[in-house]
Amino acid sequence: MHRDPIPFVDLSAQQKAIDAQLRARIDGVLAHGRYIMGPEVAELETRLADYAGVPHCISVASGTEALLISLMALNLEPGDEVITTPFTFIATVEVIVLLGLTPVFVDVEPDTCNIDASQLEAKISARTRAVIPVSLYGQCADMDEINEIAARHGIAVIEDAAQSFGATYKGRRSCALSRLACTSFFPSKPLGCYGDGGAIFTDDDDLAQASREIRVHGQSARYVHTRIGVGGRMDTLQCAVVLAKLDRFDWEIEQRKTVGSRYRQALDEIGIASVTVRPDRDSVYAQYTIMVDDRDALQQRLTEAGVPTAVHYPTPLNEQPAYKQFGEAGETPQASSLSRRVISLPMHAYLDADTQADIVTRFGEVIA
Numbered sequence: 001m002h003r004d005p006i007p008f009v010d011l012s013a014q015q016k017a018i019d020a021q022l023r024a025r026i027d028g029v030l031a032h033g034r035y036i037m038g039p040e041v042a043e044l045e046t047r048l049a050d051y052a053g054v055p056h057c058i059s060v061a062s063g064t065e066a067l068l069i070s071l072m073a074l075n076l077e078p079g080d081e082v083i084t085t086p087f088t089f090i091a092t093v094e095v096i097v098l099l100g101l102t103p104v105f106v107d108v109e110p111d112t113c114n115i116d117a118s119q120l121e122a123k124i125s126a127r128t129r130a131v132i133p134v135s136l137y138g139q140c141a142d143m144d145e146i147n148e149i150a151a152r153h154g155i156a157v158i159e160d161a162a163q164s165f166g167a168t169y170k171g172r173r174s175c176a177l178s179r180l181a182c183t184s185f186f187p188s189k190p191l192g193c194y195g196d197g198g199a200i201f202t203d204d205d206d207l208a209q210a211s212r213e214i215r216v217h218g219q220s221a222r223y224v225h226t227r228i229g230v231g232g233r234m235d236t237l238q239c240a241v242v243l244a245k246l247d248r249f250d251w252e253i254e255q256r257k258t259v260g261s262r263y264r265q266a267l268d269e270i271g272i273a274s275v276t277v278r279p280d281r282d283s284v285y286a287q288y289t290i291m292v293d294d295r296d297a298l299q300q301r302l303t304e305a306g307v308p309t310a311v312h313y314p315t316p317l318n319e320q321p322a323y324k325q326f327g328e329a330g331e332t333p334q335a336s337s338l339s340r341r342v343i344s345l346p347m348h349a350y351l352d353a354d355t356q357a358d359i360v361t362r363f364g365e366v367i368a
């Protein structure tokens with residue numbers, strides 16, 4: 001058996017496949033020289049809005065910026081509460097706290113690792129203004145149930161779709177399922193650029209306008225600052241990179257799903273539990289994540305066997321030093337348990353069957 005290094009995410013294989021489009025797109029930007037808000041920005045926004053099936057897409061500097069600007073567009077007040085999951089990347093809760101809002105944590109489902117919609121209503125108070133479900137690992141949360149509860153209480157829903165752009169939920173696409181949605185083009189996300197980038201999606205004209213203004217320092221006309229904003233634009237060059245990748249994106253999603261089902265079958269056979277994907281939706285497998293006992297020891301042995309892994313996430317955010325003031329000890333037992341048991345395996349659209357079989361073989365040897 002060969003012992004070549006196996007990449008966790010293979011961006012170079014993708015780059016080879018799109019080389020011609022990439023160079024043409026980048027040359028186009030170098031030729032016109034409009035590095036900020038050049039024509040590729042609007043072109044990308046139109047393509048992404050059409051893809052998701054939403055009237056408005058606003059490109060921004062990162063997924064984190066997308067979450068920040070979305071919350072700013074809602075005009076919340078310090079002390080207002082925003083409900084989210086503790087089992088996510090730090091950015092989801094960071095932006096809440098940065099704006100002086102109070103995060104309130106709802107536990108996750110033990111099989112999908114997404115926010116448990118059945119526990120949402122109990123955490124809604126008179127001060128709750130928004131809920132940010134995270135579509136973790138590439139699979140949408142229970143958006144219909146969440147939207148229904150939120151509508152009854154008059155609170156906004158922002159899908160954190162940083163990992164799920166391209167996923168479908170009951171025949172609709174992630175980012176088209178709630179009042180606002182945010183995605184990320186961090187290089188290793190399912191649709192990535194070559195730096196930082198992100199986007200906000202909304203069906204609401206006023207929130208779209210507010211987001212566009214906040215993205216450029218709250219400017220409604222040149223040097224007229226109608227509201228407080230940020231420097232949150234996405235570079236023209238990064239938009240060009242995403243455009244170069246878009247034609248292949250559906251094919252890549254299919255490849256990811258093929259890799260996902262091969263893992264699921266092989267791991268089922270040896271009794272290893274994978275994150276569940278519900279039958280009414282799919283996953284774009286931003287990560288292929290499994291649950292195991294003795295995770296840290298397994299990770300060590302997989303590293304020694306040449307199988308790179310990652311842990312998303314080793315600590316629930318309500319147990320992080322800077323955030324535990326917002327949580328109550330033991331309030332989210334599923335998130336705590338999962339944080340000790342989850343581990344993600346190599347996953348990308350260019351993972352061929354032989355390499356994947358090799359990964360599964362090495363995995364089997366390590367747990368034998």
Ligand SMILES: *Cc1c(COP(=O)(O)O)cnc(C)c1O
Binds near residue numbers: 064091186196197
């Ligand atoms: C990656 C990610 C973000 C942040 O995106 P950046 O583009 O890195 O700022 C936010 N939320 C989740 C769930 C993510 O995975």
